Amino acid sequence: MFSTWQQVPLKASWGRVEPGAVLLFTDDEAVVVDARRSPQERSKVRLRIQRPNGERFERDVKSGETLRAQARALLPHGEYRAMALPAVIWHEDALFSPRNVAALLASAVVTTTFVVIVSRGSNAFAFVYLAFLIAGATAMAVRKRWKGGKLTLMAPERLGLTMATVHDYALTREAGKLWVPPTPGSDRRGLAVRRVAAIRDSYLALREDIAYRIECSALFDPKVPATAVFEEALVAFEDVTDLTPTDEVDALATEVELAFNVAQANAERIGLSHLPEDKRADARRAGKAAHLAAGAATEGERQASLAQVKRILDSLALYYLPTIREKPALEA
Structure with missing residues (x-):
């Protein structure tokens, strides 16, 4: 385990980090990675990853794998660094979040279109089956393109840390400067x-x-x-x-x-x-x-x-x- 906001050596393994979260970053890019023991394979660590644009995904890695390996896989070429983060709370999309509603609407439009086609055709079952397949694929594509899901960093509120600011905060802290949290609309x-x-x-x-x-x-x-x-x-x-x-x-x-x-x-x-x-x-x-x-x-x-x-x-x-x-x- 590492202290919050401590620089973490890239040669450290995920087995040393879990349970805990780190920020993998370069001067230009960053990702939040939350490491937990995999529920399926105890010899592996499950990484929950989120980018600043909202893209979120998971992957299992061997507990002995280094942070450097994932930094190379997740970030463009640069001077890779890692910093220990406070606890992370992951928020899932609500049932009727804009992201889910958009996916449902896309699915409904595709299904309706195929129902109209079915009404003019002869093989109704085949058309309905195909309609649901394509509608499901469309909904998944919309959800993937429309980034969703938020996370909360358990840090003092005065720091104003979010996915949009945590990278800047890490760079500021690394440089030994005072952090002044930006306010919405400030120039x-x-x-x-x-x-x-x-x-x-x-x-x-x-x-x-x-x-x-x-x-x-x-x-x-x-x-x-x-x-x-x-x-x-x-x-x-x-x-x-x-x-x-x-x-x-x-x-x-x-x-x-x-x-x-x-x-x-x-x-x-x-x-x-x-x-x-x-x-x-x-x-x-x-x-x-x-x-x-x-x-x-x-x-x-x-x-x-x-x-x-x-x-x-x-x-x-x-x-x-x-x-x-x-x-x-x-x-x-």
Whole structure:
């Protein structure tokens, strides 16, 4: 078994995956594959497969077969990858779903046509038999062409994951970017604005976290090159107007995302080493006190820890560290 959204090695066998679902994908295509032990042959694994266009089918494979083999069979040539998915709920077509109704209507039209022909012919039984055969084949052809069947990914609703978005989510997660779920009817410009807004909200939330600002202070120091690049990207996006081409807006939003990810990763890697060496011990004590304040059981304990944090930060007097006057939120 693999953790949800974990990259799964393509050399892994379906016997290791089942029971579970994976997304097999390249940069351009993806399929959801739900693996379960075959009810007919326990030595095999039944794969239930769905493409983004709604096409759904099943196949049994040997439990030792690798994911790579199915990726090659199901996807066009490309850089194959696999990612573990949360539980999948498969929804079957309702009796009177548009897909089934279309198939029934097609069958009825064919049957009626042949009944008319039968009324003019002599061998009624043969014509009726042939009519039902052709009507059945027509209905099956209509159902196959009219893709149906939906599935639900058991993921937080805020992610907005569907068959239409799960591939984009996997690519976004793989690239280490923040995911902003698209809304129906949203255009690229609106989505770019929301992406940057999500970055800004995330940055402000970190800025309001006293412990984080102490322990990862480089993210809030504009003299750090990576942080400076991030702030410049934010400023550049602020200059976007209605006349800015959509491709440029999208590119500027991507620059903000990448710059933020780099700046945050850099700050977390450096940690307290960003501070002057003679101030690190005090900063470490301030960080611990901030964590204590965040997890305090009583208001008195919280105030005592905050007072200690304030004393230490005032003595450090570093412009990129928080001050208690800012009333930031304390989070564990």
